[in-house]
Amino acid sequence: MGEGGRDVLDAAAVRRWCGLAAEALGRTRVEIDALNVFPVPDGDTGTNLHLTVLAAAEPVRELPPDADTGRIWRTLAQGALLGARGNSGVILSQVLRGLAEILGPVEASGDVLREALGHASALARAAVEHPVEGTILSVLDAASAAAGASGPGSDGFALPEVARAAAEGARRALRATTGQLDVLARNGVVDAGAAGLCVVLDTLAAVITEEFPERYEVPAPEGPPRVPEEAPATAPGYEVMYLLDAPDGAVPTLRETLDGLGDSLVVVGGDGLWNVHVHTGDAGAAIEAGLTAGRPYRIRVTYLHAAGGPQAPCTGRGVVAVTAADGLAALFEGAGARVVRREPGRVPPIAVLVEAMLAAGDEVAVLPNEPEVLAPAEAAAERARDSGVRIAVVPTRASVQGLAALAVHDPLRRFDEDVIAMTRAAGATRFGHLQIAEGEGFTSVGICREGDVLGLIEGDVAVIGADVAEVARLVLDRMLPGGGELVTLIPGAGAPEGLAGLLERHLRATRPDVEPVSYEGGQRHPLLIGIE
Numbered sequence: 001m002g003e004g005g006r007d008v009l010d011a012a013a014v015r016r017w018c019g020l021a022a023e024a025l026g027r028t029r030v031e032i033d034a035l036n037v038f039p040v041p042d043g044d045t046g047t048n049l050h051l052t053v054l055a056a057a058e059p060v061r062e063l064p065p066d067a068d069t070g071r072i073w074r075t076l077a078q079g080a081l082l083g084a085r086g087n088s089g090v091i092l093s094q095v096l097r098g099l100a101e102i103l104g105p106v107e108a109s110g111d112v113l114r115e116a117l118g119h120a121s122a123l124a125r126a127a128v129e130h131p132v133e134g135t136i137l138s139v140l141d142a143a144s145a146a147a148g149a150s151g152p153g154s155d156g157f158a159l160p161e162v163a164r165a166a167a168e169g170a171r172r173a174l175r176a177t178t179g180q181l182d183v184l185a186r187n188g189v190v191d192a193g194a195a196g197l198c199v200v201l202d203t204l205a206a207v208i209t210e211e212f213p214e215r216y217e218v219p220a221p222e223g224p225p226r227v228p229e230e231a232p233a234t235a236p237g238y239e240v241m242y243l244l245d246a247p248d249g250a251v252p253t254l255r256e257t258l259d260g261l262g263d264s265l266v267v268v269g270g271d272g273l274w275n276v277h278v279h280t281g282d283a284g285a286a287i288e289a290g291l292t293a294g295r296p297y298r299i300r301v302t303y304l305h306a307a308g309g310p311q312a313p314c315t316g317r318g319v320v321a322v323t324a325a326d327g328l329a330a331l332f333e334g335a336g337a338r339v340v341r342r343e344p345g346r347v348p349p350i351a352v353l354v355e356a357m358l359a360a361g362d363e364v365a366v367l368p369n370e371p372e373v374l375a376p377a378e379a380a381a382e383r384a385r386d387s388g389v390r391i392a393v394v395p396t397r398a399s400v401q402g403l404a405a406l407a408v409h410d411p412l413r414r415f416d417e418d419v420i421a422m423t424r425a426a427g428a429t430r431f432g433h434l435q436i437a438e439g440e441g442f443t444s445v446g447i448c449r450e451g452d453v454l455g456l457i458e459g460d461v462a463v464i465g466a467d468v469a470e471v472a473r474l475v476l477d478r479m480l481p482g483g484g485e486l487v488t489l490i491p492g493a494g495a496p497e498g499l500a501g502l503l504e505r506h507l508r509a510t511r512p513d514v515e516p517v518s519y520e521g522g523q524r525h526p527l528l529i530g531i532e
Helices: 011-033 045-061 069-083 086-103 110-127 136-149 159-179 182-187 192-209 248-259 283-293 326-334 350-360 371-385 399-407 415-427 468-482 499-510
Strands: 238-245 262-270 273-280 295-303 317-323 338-341 363-367 390-393 430-436 441-443 446-448 453-457 460-465 486-491 515-518 527-531
Touching: 011 045, 011 069, 011 192, 045 069, 045 086, 045 192, 045 350, 045 371, 069 086, 069 273, 069 350, 086 110, 086 136, 086 192, 086 238, 086 262, 086 273, 110 136, 110 159, 110 262, 136 159, 136 192, 159 182, 159 192, 238 283, 248 262, 248 273, 248 283, 273 283, 283 295, 317 326, 317 350, 317 399, 326 338, 326 399, 338 350, 350 363, 350 371, 363 371, 363 399, 363 415, 371 390, 390 415, 399 415, 399 486, 399 527, 430 468, 446 460, 453 468, 460 468, 468 499, 468 527, 486 499, 499 515
Parallel strands: 317 338, 317 363, 363 390, 486 515
Antiparallel strands: 238 273, 238 295, 262 273, 430 453, 430 527, 441 446, 453 460, 486 527
8 A cells, every 4th residue: 555545446445435435424414405405305315315325335334354346346336226215316326336337346546446437427427317417417527527637647547646636526516516507506505416426425535545534524505594495386296216127128218208207317227127216297107117117116106295295104103123033023023013033143124124114104113122233223214204204213222122112112102202211111121141152252351262151231241151040140140239120031042941930030039029021032142131
């Protein structure tokens, strides 16, 4: 690696960029939403871009550590295509596809990044049926041109200089968008999608140059807040999006049909898989066009001009709970929750969480039940809220906290009050669990070796032993001095027979003031413990 940044954009750098771009868009999402007046003033461009990049970053994060650059780029582009949201999100997914097609086969140098930005710009512009200047497309063109104009060194174009030039060129073009599009000028804003693209390019430059800003800038609207302009009576009423399995040859006819039905038409993808976006007054006809071309799925129809935003059908109050185990799933379902199953050690896909939330009701409380599931649950909630659903993620860090929250759930209360009660119940539940060490390691109480029984309290190792029952007794004895009236014991698949009964007898002998209850959980850990 040379001075002043990276010589090549390798697998580790692409991984880092994915995470940083998603994080930066998450931090700037609200500011970008506030700029959104084109093509419709629905205030969701920042959210859509954030969710699109999250959909790209999530599968990249799950790749094995030794995944090569090509696999990472392919995974990134595919994730963005499948998870793209809104007009700008779909265009950004095509940008990522263009970058992947050039950068995927190599560890990119400056010359290759220049080529990739030009290719991405051309692909994105071709995907939009009627390109408009003063948008993400013109800013992407400017970024590509600036990268091409950066000066070469003795060994060609330096990667840090190309990345920095692209980001700075995009920023200059972003400021110019206000004067390129009347609706932006009337509202005193830059284009929202272009502002999001600048954040993405800034993070790419940061990873390559290793110069990380304290914050990623989003130009604020000029002057006092403006009342959003009402859409004309003839404006298309619906945003229609779907994924489409169709041969490439069917797409030109699909484009022609959809172009006659509305505007803001963007079709991205290739090799038989497409993401289709259009604003139209006839949502049914737009879906039928997809059926004629191939197999549309993940169909999403949003009313663009409803007061207060898109509305979803009222279906009541619901709870979504995430778990990996059969027994725990049965417990949550028995208490009335809709369960999302995840693989042990993995988080559920955001799309699966969104589907469960939308199916659960028009007011939904979500129980992640693992620290690792909290962020995907929050991202899925943001996506599902676009349909008008009220969603609150209760920050449960363990299944026993989720069960405690569900126990006080009352659909007859006001939603906010119900969520507060569930959050309090979860927070008042201390949790612990036992697990078997898979190898030697250092813990806060000493070295553990493969096969040792670890007793954890609130996620930290508190006891190391050789016998499951003995470690369980020690963990209970350490947790109970903090107070508690109800002890929940959930033996798992690896628990010795009779473990719950043995622990209940221990509690009756040593703490007759507490009430023990036990359930079969079926989880991989020998025991889960909750104390309320």
